[in-house]
Amino acid sequence: MNNFDFEVLVVGSGAGGSMAAYELTKAGHKVLMLEAGRDYDPKTETPMFKRNGEAPLMGAGNSDKDFGFYDATVDGGWQVPGEPYTAADGSEFLWWRARMLGGRTNHWGRYSLRFSEHDFKGKSRDGLGADWPFDYEDIAPWYDKTEALVGVCGTNTGLDDMPPSSDGILQPPPKPRITELLIAAAAKKLGIPVAPMHRAVLTRPLDNRAACFYATPCGHGCSIGAAFQTTTSLIPMAKATGNLQVITDAMVKSVDTDEHGTVTGVSYVDKKTSAVHQLKAKVVILAASACESARLLLNSKSARFPNGLANSSGQVGKNLMDSTGANIGAMVPALQGRPIYNEDGHTANHLFIPWWGHKAQERKELDFPRGYHFEIGGRFSEPSAGIAGNVQGYGADLKRQVKQNYGAYIGFALRGEMVPNEHCYMDIDPELKDKWGIPVARFHWKWSEHELKQVAHGLNTAKAIFAHMGADVGELPTPEQAILKGGEIIHEVGTTRMGASPKDSVTNQWGQSWDCPNLFVMDGGVFASNPHKNCTLTIMTLAMRNSNWLSAQLKQGAI
Incomplete structure (x- = not known):
């Protein structure tokens, strides 16, 4: 030394x-x-x-590289x-x-x-x-x-779940994507707010670090x-x-x-x-x-x-x-076949759904404590090993179906608070x-029952938002089926x-x-x-x- x-x-x-x-x-x-x-x-x-097309298995995760x-x-x-x-x-x-x-x-x-x-x-x-x-x-x-x-980008929203930063602290957030604006409109019909996600990604240069140029996956x-x-x-x-x-x-x-x-x-x-x-x-x-x-x-x-x-x-x-986690998604018909353009942004969601239920909990209207939020995914992103939607056949017709579905699938990822328990x-x-x-x-x-009831509420809420977008998620899984494993969100x-x-x-x-x-x-x-x-x-x-x-x-x- x-x-x-x-x-x-x-x-x-x-x-x-x-x-x-x-x-x-x-x-x-x-x-x-x-x-x-x-x-x-x-x-x-x-x-x-590097692009997924250059990687084995189109960059899919495996036992050595869980996230790709x-x-x-x-x-x-x-x-x-x-x-x-x-x-x-x-x-x-x-x-x-x-x-x-x-x-x-x-x-x-x-x-x-x-x-x-x-x-x-x-x-x-x-x-x-x-x-x-x-x-x-x-x-x-x-x-x-x-x-x-x-260096965190975002805005002060005035929402009770998002305390404000002092003036001049936050960097400007990226603009919302079309998919996120559609979600915001659907959620508004249910009285649920959507807000810019605060993210540790620079939209302005800081010290010797450059601003994001919206071209490569942050996870790399x-x-x-x-x-x-x-x-x-x-x-x-x-x-x-x-x-x-x-x-x-x-x-x-x-x-x-x-x-x-x-x-x-x-x-x-x-x-x-x-x-x-x-x-x-x-x-x-x-x-x-x-x-x-x-x-x-x-x-x-x-x-x-x-x-x-x-x-x-x-x-x-x-x-x-650990945080609770559950995933739910659907193909949104209104997004199918839209003109294709660069929708990368800083690769994660620009908007998200923060917890809106503090007042309802004060009124004892919910059967679970604490809260959750939805991180949302859906955009024209780099193709990977999976194909969205129920596609059939092969050749030119298959390509047409894949292109029609490209950028039309939206996924919600629930992340919620867990209450500690003796187990x-x-x-x-x-x-x-x-x-x-x-x-x-x-x-x-x-x-515990707290987390399972929370996930049940989240699944039903997401289904209702999807319905307002004209999308059908089908029959919901049980909370026990939907909730991810302990530690899987990596927030222990x-x-x-x-x-x-x-x-x-x-x-x-x-x-x-x-x-x-x-x-x-x-x-x-x-x-x-x-x-x-x-x-x-x-x-x-x-x-x-x-x-x-x-x-x-x-x-x-x-x-």
């Missing part, structure tokens, strides 16, 4: 870890970052200009060779891991919606789960800072830095301070403590040599992802911490949540270890949740462990609830806010 004298050690290079490193290095602290995956440079490695042949996750997915996980009692849970510098930020959807006052105080409204130990007003200024730094990675990922922004910006050093292929196996229970550093395996190294640090920040950070804590046992580090509350690994948690498998000798995670999972959070008391939480509002003052968690594990919105913007916002607080504590000598 060239005798790099660091003060803070960060485990993980994704949203939370990179934001923490950026904020701390900018404040003058020396930071060492450990990443379990390999080095990655999207400026030279991304296949962003050119997906930006170069090493990782639902399964990682040599790094298994298990499920207990017939549970089904999918655990996505991106073993590469930048983590999941290289391929995430980049939806960047703020949590609202409703989201932070869910328990106060309906008695379920846990409240966050601060109010929306406490984090609002940090959302502004994060959105401005990251972005060499020009328009689609946010830490490998083109926070990591190089932190390195530019001269205060950050990064070690890749470093599989952390434990957080180490002394006889007094004070965290002293970590032990990690060099994946290239299999050698085990120990590093000392004044402060350790875990940002390895919710389940990986919890696994580290549960595996860091000692005489003082027999149930795992920072686990006096018994909550490490508990309160595991959903992770612990350590008592027998199985990964190839590095580290005991693996074991998952326990069961959706809550396993090291924050709170106001060490009795029922792992960290305080700053991500600081109650048990070990020089141990922090800055990934989605600290979430007290899992609102229906993507978690990445809030992970980064908390990491910025909490690292700023940590810096002040270090400078005051309080830690």
Whole structure:
């Protein structure tokens, strides 16, 4: 490490870890970052200009590339060779891991919606789960800072589920597509609003990153830095301070403590040599992802911490949540045969359907708590392995049918809030270890009636919107059939949740462990609830806010 004298050690290079490193290095602290995956440079490695026609199977997903042949996750997915996980009692849970510098930020959807006052105080409204130990007003200024730094496009809508950004923070959103305007008109007939999606994609240049030119899939990675990922922004910006050093292929196996229970550093395996190294640090920040950070804590046992580090509350690994998910779609006759033109945009939906039901829930008109939103798909996009619609025959007639259906299929993806329950948690498998000798995670999972009723409501709502577009979705599946598996949305959070008391939480509002003052968690594990919105913007916002607080504590000598 060239005798790099660091003060803070960060485990993980994704949203939370990179934001923490950026904020701390900018404040003058020396930071060492450990990443379990390999080095990655999207400026030279991304296949962003590759087309499906150049790929095997027309770019379709497979066991090695779950999201398609050119997906930006170069090493990782639902399964990682040599790094298994298990499920207990017939549970089904999918655990996505991106073993590469930048983590999941290289391929995430980049939806960047703020949590609202409703989201932070869910328990106060309906008695379920846990409240966050601060109010929306406490984090609002940090959302502004994060959105401005990251670069988020969108508009202030005035809707109660979409808190406004300060003037001048958001970049302009792209124009809605014809398909999205049709959906908006249909939804309006049901009193349901449609709004511009907030997305971490630049529509104006920012620092040394270029604006999106609406031509390549964001999921491939972005060499020009328009689609946010830490490998083109926070990591190089932190390195530019001269205060950050990064070690890749470093599989952390434990957080180490002394006889007094004070965290002293970590032990990690060099994946290239299999050698085990120990590093000392004044402060350790875990940002390895919710389940990986919890696994580290549960595996860091000692005489003082027999149930795992920072686990006096018994909550490490508990309160595991993911977003609910369900898909529904149909061929829309009004869109068939329309003139073909470039409708790419920034590849994801420009408009979406935010949650509109807070008032109805206050009036007790709905049979489920919390909310959901619809992400919508449908446009003239790059052809892939699938063909939309019920086509028959071959030759010229088949081509005519395919062309007639092109751009006419619309899909809704429901994403909803899950309430934590006692059946959903992770612990350590008592027998199985990964190839590095580290005991693996074991998952326990069961959706509750809250989520099933929510999905039922969403399916019926989507069917009604499609009907107003003249489209028939057919017979609806049951909620049990429609709901996606736990972990499948890749929004797992809550396993090291924050709170106001060490009795029922792992960290305080700053991500600081109650048990070990020089141990922090800055990934989605600290979430007290899992609102229906993507978690990445809030992970980064908390990491910025909490690292700023940590810096002040270090400078005051309080830690």
